[in-house]
Amino acid sequence: MPALIIALAALVVLGLVLLFVTSRRSDTNAAMNSVSAETMRRDRERVTAGGGTEVEQTGRDVEKAAVLARREGDLIPLDDTEIEPWVAPDPEAIGVARRQFLNRSITGLFALNLGAFSLAVIAQLWPGASEGFGSVIKVGDLNDVRTSIAAGGGFLYKPEGRMWVTEYPTGALEKGRAIYGSTPAWPGIEQGFKALYQKCPHLGCRVPDCGSSQFFECPCHGSFYNQVGEKRGGPAPRGMDYFAMSVAGNVLSVDTGQIIDGPAIGTNTTGQEREGPSCLGATSH
Numbered sequence: 150m151p152a153l154i155i156a157l158a159a160l161v162v163l164g165l166v167l168l169f170v171t172s173r174r175s176d177t178n179a180a181m182n183s184v185s186a187e188t189m190r191r192d193r194e195r196v197t198a199g200g201g202t203e204v205e206q207t208g209r210d211v212e213k214a215a216v217l218a219r220r221e222g223d224l225i226p227l228d229d230t231e232i233e234p235w236v237a238p239d240p241e242a243i244g245v246a247r248r249q250f251l252n253r254s255i256t257g258l259f260a261l262n263l264g265a266f267s268l269a270v271i272a273q274l275w276p277g278a279s280e281g282f283g284s285v286i287k288v289g290d291l292n293d294v295r296t297s298i299a300a301g302g303g304f305l306y307k308p309e310g311r312m313w314v315t316e317y318p319t320g321a322l323e324k325g326r327a328i329y330g331s332t333p334a335w336p337g338i339e340q341g342f343k344a345l346y347q348k349c350p351h352l353g354c355r356v357p358d359c360g361s362s363q364f365f366e367c368p369c370h371g372s373f374y375n376q377v378g379e380k381r382g383g384p385a386p387r388g389m390d391y392f393a394m395s396v397a398g399n400v401l402s403v404d405t406g407q408i409i410d411g412p413a414i415g416t417n418t419t420g421q422e423r424e425g426p427s428c429l430g431a432t433s434h
């Protein structure tokens with residue numbers, strides 16, 4: 150029984166404490182709210198120079214004012230500048246510009262191609278216009294050419310003319326006249342030279358020289374030719390083709406635009422035999 154009384158007393162005390170705490174919090178909140186509202190009101194009020202007060206507008210006040218103004222139709226423009234009305238671009242004008250661009254591009258490309266083609270045709274019809282293959286190439290002074298051939302071990306290569314220049318032995322000239330005398334190469338052969346096309350008459354491989362044998366030896370199918378391009382063996386149908394030559398003012402010129410078919414099989418005006426081991430199957434240059 151005393152325990153029950155003690156428990157009831159404790160509950161009453163606890164209830165009183167709870168009641169007290171709750172009432173204190175609501176007082177504090179009310180006080181804070183009232184202070185906050187008061188502070189906000191004072192914040193909006195400013196003291197004017199004349200001693201009066203003016204109320205500062207909030208964002209909500211501004212919005213309300215704008216809505217009102219819109220409804221009454223008296224919105225004030227931002228400034229006096231007149232705003233240009235937007236005009237949509239003319240689709241016809243856009244189409245014309247695109248067509249013009251395409252037309253001009255096509256015309257330009259056509260003109261460019263035509264120009265390049267014309268230049269190529271002129272270069273082809275006028276061999277002297279360039280110094281490359283197909284044109285007349287000045288090989289040089291006769292003595293200088295001889296020196297260059299000796300320096301090359303019996304062979305002078307002229308890449309611009311795709312040709313080899315070798316010496317034609319003076320002792321073979323009499324025999325040679327019968328074979329070459331009526332060709333446009335004779336003026337150069339008479340002076341002791343032969344200009345040979347590097348292309349093998351068999352299937353067109355480039356024919357290199359062979360220093361050891363002093364022959365031309367084709368690495369493709371084994372045709373070989375003496376130093377003046379006369380065929381000495383292999384499947385080629387004739388000797389190496391050669392070029393027309395001229396000599397003027399002691400200068401040898403070769404016309405790489407005039408290719409003469411090589412001498413027939415069996416032609417051997419110089420009687421030259423292999424002077425050493427063949428280069429066929431070995432590295433040649």
Ligand code: FES
Pocket residue numbers: 349350351352353354367368369370371372383384385
């Ligand atoms: S291409 Fe030279 S022998 Fe065939």
